[in-house]
Structures are given as structure tokens and as C-alpha cells.
Amino acid sequence: MTFPRSIPTRPKHSTPPPPSGPLFEVQRQLSTSPYAPLRSVRCEDKSGFVVLHGRVPSYYLKQLAQEVVRKTGGVRGVVNHLEVAQPPRRRNGSSAA
Template structure:
């Protein structure tokens, strides 16, 4: 992951979120477009992570490719 100021801000938000499983969410960024990848436990987590990024300056578009893991 690049260490651009935008990705650093996004990473801080995700790491402080109670909805984001640590080390399971990965980011990519290009020209204000953020791609979320990884695995989460529920659709709710997927949506809450996406919504937590909407207010960050510089984020123009979010492509949420997080996958909801099947319960074991």
C-alpha cells in the first residue's frame, strides 16, 4: 500500500472503527477512488466501513469489494 496522506487518513479511520476487523481490510487508491478489499463478518460491517470513509476529504468514489464471510 502506498503511504499517501489520503491512504494514511483512511487507514486511521478504518483502524479506529469498531466495525472493521483488523488486518482483514485492504485499501487501494488512485485519484480519489478508493477500493476496499478483504473479508468481513457481516453485510452491516461492509456498509459501516464504507460509510465511515464518505466524509474524508479527498475521497471521491468508493468501490466496496469487501466480501462477507460465511459463518462457520
Template sequence: MTSQNEICLARVRRKLPTRLSAPLAKTCRKEDPRMISSNVKNVRSRIRTALGASPLFPLRQLQVEYFDDRIVLAGRVDNFYQKQMAQEVARSVSPEIELINSVEVGLS
């Protein structure tokens, strides 16, 4: 069975150039909650709340994580419109934080 870290690593590798993919093993490990600043916890929580309030049901199911000073959106939606909407919702909450949209489109 594939671990959550391996899944994250595979998703992020597809989105980054090869020269940037080497240090991703540590990037995809979940950060120790005690080490994450309260500001980032607050942003992550606000993004989760905003996605949870969306009228688009697939957006409510997305995962929002914090890795290496970035917010990562992960999960699966039905179409590219929903993927873009998830990204725009997250950006509207906190435009200053770097966002990686690893949301996959289509049926599993």
C-alpha cells in the same frame, strides 16, 4: 497461485457492468507511489487510520488502495453491516473521492 492484481480485477469486474470491465487490467495495478498526489496519499492514510480505530475488528483488517482516481476497499468482513460501516467510515473521511467497496462478506 493467483496474483493480487488478478484478485482485484475479479472483484472489481463483479461490481461493474460488462462494458466497463475491459480497461480494468491497468486499473488494478498498484500505482507508483511517486505518481500519487500527496492529497490522495493523505486521504488513503486517513481512511486506514479511521478503519484501524474502529471498534469492529474486521474493519481494522481491510485494505485501502488507490486505483485510477478511486479509493478501493478490499478484504473480508463477517456481515453486510460491517461492509456498510467500512464504506461509511471511508466516506466520512473524504466524501469527494470516488469509492469502490470490494469488501466481501462471509467466511472464506
């Protein structure tokens, strides 16, 4: 007696479903922000809370990133671990490394 081969439930070359959900929406909004420093902010989901990581050059941008998250549907809250760090300044015409 022979048994038929198992039939895959999904074709081998199928395209995965597009990413979705609140974290994806937050990442999309930050990565397309007109403010360049917000495009490099990293975020993760911790049980519905979005945790922000990275550095921004001003408290305004830190708050702006937080508001992007807060206004996104499906987010329970924001944990803002962004650091405010000014880029090194040049002295007497020399460049900072």
C-alpha cells in the same frame, strides 16, 4: 583544479515526513475501529477513489467501512470489494479448521 563535493540536500539520518492524505486517514480510521473485522480491511488509492479489499462477517460492517471512506475528505469515491463471509460454524462440539 578541484571541485567541491556535492552537498546532500537532506541529512542522511533525517526522519521521513509523516504519512498524510485521504488514504492514510481512511487506513487510520479503519485500523482503530472498535469493530475488529474492520481493522484488517485493506485499501488502496486509484486516482482518488478508495478501493476496499478483504472480508467482513456482515453486510452491516461492509456498509460501515464504506461510510468511513465516504465521509473522509479528499476522497472522490468508494469501490467496495469487501466480501461478506460468515466464519465457519462449529458442529456437534467439533472445531472447524
